[in-house]
Amino acid sequence: MNIVIASSEVVPFAKTGGLADVCGSLPIEIAKLGHRPFVFLPAFRQAKESGQPLSDTHVKLEIPIGSRIVSGRILQSVLPGSNVPVYLIEQDEYFDRKELYRESGEDYKDNCERFVFFCRAVLEAIRLLDLDIDLIHCNDWQTGLIPAYLKIEYENAPGYENMASLMTIHNMAYQGQFWHWDMLLTGIDWKFFNWHQMEFYGKLNLLKTGLVFCDSINTVSPTYAKEIQSAPLGCGLEEVLSCRRDVLSGIINGVNYDVWSPENDPYLNERFSADNWQAGKASAKRLVQSELGLPEIENAPLIGIVGRLADQKGFDLIAPVMEQWLKNHDVQWAVLGTGEAQYHHLLEQLAARFPGKLAVRLEFSDRTAHLIEAGSDIFLMPSRYEPCGLNQLYSLRYGTVPVVHATGGLVDTIADTNGENLAQNRATGFVFDMYKPASLESALMRACDTYRNDKSTWSQLINTGMRQDWSWQTSAQKYVDLYELTIQRANQAVCA
Numbered sequence: 174m175n176i177v178i179a180s181s182e183v184v185p186f187a188k189t190g191g192l193a194d195v196c197g198s199l200p201i202e203i204a205k206l207g208h209r210p211f212v213f214l215p216a217f218r219q220a221k222e223s224g225q226p227l228s229d230t231h232v233k234l235e236i237p238i239g240s241r242i243v244s245g246r247i248l249q250s251v252l253p254g255s256n257v258p259v260y261l262i263e264q265d266e267y268f269d270r271k272e273l274y275r276e277s278g279e280d281y282k283d284n285c286e287r288f289v290f291f292c293r294a295v296l297e298a299i300r301l302l303d304l305d306i307d308l309i310h311c312n313d314w315q316t317g318l319i320p321a322y323l324k325i326e327y328e329n330a331p332g333y334e335n336m337a338s339l340m341t342i343h344n345m346a347y348q349g350q351f352w353h354w355d356m357l358l359t360g361i362d363w364k365f366f367n368w369h370q371m372e373f374y375g376k377l378n379l380l381k382t383g384l385v386f387c388d389s390i391n392t393v394s395p396t397y398a399k400e401i402q403s404a405p406l407g408c409g410l411e412e413v414l415s416c417r418r419d420v421l422s423g424i425i426n427g428v429n430y431d432v433w434s435p436e437n438d439p440y441l442n443e444r445f446s447a448d449n450w451q452a453g454k455a456s457a458k459r460l461v462q463s464e465l466g467l468p469e470i471e472n473a474p475l476i477g478i479v480g481r482l483a484d485q486k487g488f489d490l491i492a493p494v495m496e497q498w499l500k501n502h503d504v505q506w507a508v509l510g511t512g513e514a515q516y517h518h519l520l521e522q523l524a525a526r527f528p529g530k531l532a533v534r535l536e537f538s539d540r541t542a543h544l545i546e547a548g549s550d551i552f553l554m555p556s557r558y559e560p561c562g563l564n565q566l567y568s569l570r571y572g573t574v575p576v577v578h579a580t581g582g583l584v585d586t587i588a589d590t591n592g593e594n595l596a597q598n599r600a601t602g603f604v605f606d607m608y609k610p611a612s613l614e615s616a617l618m619r620a621c622d623t624y625r626n627d628k629s630t631w632s633q634l635i636n637t638g639m640r641q642d643w644s645w646q647t648s649a650q651k652y653v654d655l656y657e658l659t660i661q662r663a664n665q666a667v668c669a
C-alpha cells in the first residue's frame with residue numbers, strides 16, 4: 174500500500190505534543206512492514222530550524238483560498254534513520270512563525286486559513302508529485318478538511334477515485350472551531366454547513382468535518398474510543414461518534430524503545446534490563462536524588478511525576494494529597510513539567526516548606542524526564558482523562574510502578590495489583606476507579622505498603638512490567654490492518 178500520513182507535527186521537524194512522536198515513529202514501522210508511507214507536514218519555522226536536511230522539489234503550489242490563489246512550494250526530507258520521504262508544505266506567510274498554533278497564550282487568528290491551505294496543498298501535492306496513493310491517514314483537526322475535499326471535490330478526479338481516508342483523534346478536546354464565515358475560505362458549498370456535517374453550534378468545526386467524511390475513525394486506545402461516544406469525553410461530538418461507532422476503533426500508541434529503555438539510556442550511570450535490574454535501578458534512584466537535591470534515603474519511596482501541570486493530568490487530585498503526604502508520610506516526590514500558574518505557585522511553596530521531600534523543576538528537560546522515569550519507585554499519572562498516555566509505558570520499561578486513574582489508555586495498559594492479576598502474572602501497577610482525592614490516596618497507600626512490606630510482590634510487578642512489549646511494531650501492524658479495512662470500506666462505498 175502507498176499511504177500519505179498528514180500531520181501538523183512530526184518528530185524531529187515540529188512538535189508541541191505526543192502527536193509529533195506518533196507521526197515520526199509510525200511511518201518508519203509501516204515501511205518496515207513492506208508498505209510505502211509518505212509524510213506531509215507544514216514547513217513551520219521550527220521545522221526549518223530543526224537541523225534536518227531540507228531540499229527543494231522545485232514543485233510549485235497554486236492553492237485556492239476563498240477568492241484568492243495562494244502560492245507555495247514543496248520541500249523534501251526523510252525521517253532520520255529511514256528512507257521514508259517527508260514533504261513539507263512551504264508558505265511563509267502562514268508557517269514562518271515563532272510557534273505552531275498560538276503565541277502569548279492566544280491562537281493565531283488565521284489558523285483556519287492556514288490549515289485550509291495545508292489540507293488543499295496535501296491533495297494537490299499528491300497529483301503534482303505523481304504519487305499513486307491508496308489511503309490518506311489524517312491526524313487531528315488540522316487535517317480534518319482532507320476527507321471532505323476527497324468526497325466533495327476529488328471524488329471523480331483522475332487518480333483520486335478510490336482514495337480512502339482514515340481520521341485519527343489524538344485528543345477530542347482540540348477540534349478546530351472557527352467563525353462560520355471561514356467556511357468561505359474552504360471553497361466548499363454552503364449546503365455542507367449543516368448540523369450533520371460541518372457546522373457545530375454556529376461554528377465551522379474541522380474535526381467534526383473529518384469525522385463525518387472519512388471512511389474510518391480511530392483513536393489512540395480502545396477505552397478512549399468507547400469513552401468519547403458519550404459525554405463528557407465526547408466534547409460535544411459524542412453523537413457523531415456514536416452514529417459512526419461501526420467504523421470507530423482504538424489502537425494504543427507505541428513506544429520508541431531506542432529512546433526509552435534502561436538498556437541503552439545515555440543519561441544513566443548504570444544501565445539495566447529486565448534480567449538484571451536491582452543494582453541499576455538503585456543507581457538510577459541515587460542519581461535522580463543527587464541531581465534534584467533530595468537526600469539519598471534508599472527505603473523512602475520516590476514518587477515521580479512528569480507532564481503538564483493541569484487539571485486534565487490530575488493535579489486537582491494531586492495537590493491536596495501531596496500536601497498531606499509531605500506532612501505525614503516518609504516519602505519523596507520529584508516533579509517535572511510546566512502548566513497552570515496555580516500549580517506552579519503551589520509546588521514552589523511546597524518545595525520551600527519540604528526541601529528534603531519534594532523536588533520541583535518547572536521546565537521540560539529530556540535528561541531529567543529520563544532520570545525521573547528510571548530512578549523513581551512509583552510513577553503517578555492520575556489523569557482525569559487520557560487518550561493514550563506514554564509515560565506509564567516508559568515507566569513499565571524502567572521498572573517504575575505506575576499509579577493511574579482508570580481512564581482511556583491508562584486502563585488499557587496498566588493491570589491493577591489484585592489477587593487475580595498477581596496469580597496470572599499480569600499485575601503491573603495500581604489503578605483507582607473514582608476520580609477523587611481519597612481514591613488516589615488509597616491507591617498510593619497500596620503502592621507504598623507493597624513497596625515497603627511485600628518485596629516479593631514489588632519485584633513481581635517490576636519483572637512483569639519490564640517484559641511487556643509496547644513497541645511500535647505491534648501498533649504498526651494494527652494500523653496496516655486498519656488501512657486495509659478502510660480501503661475496502663471506501664471501495665464498497667464507491668461500488669454502492
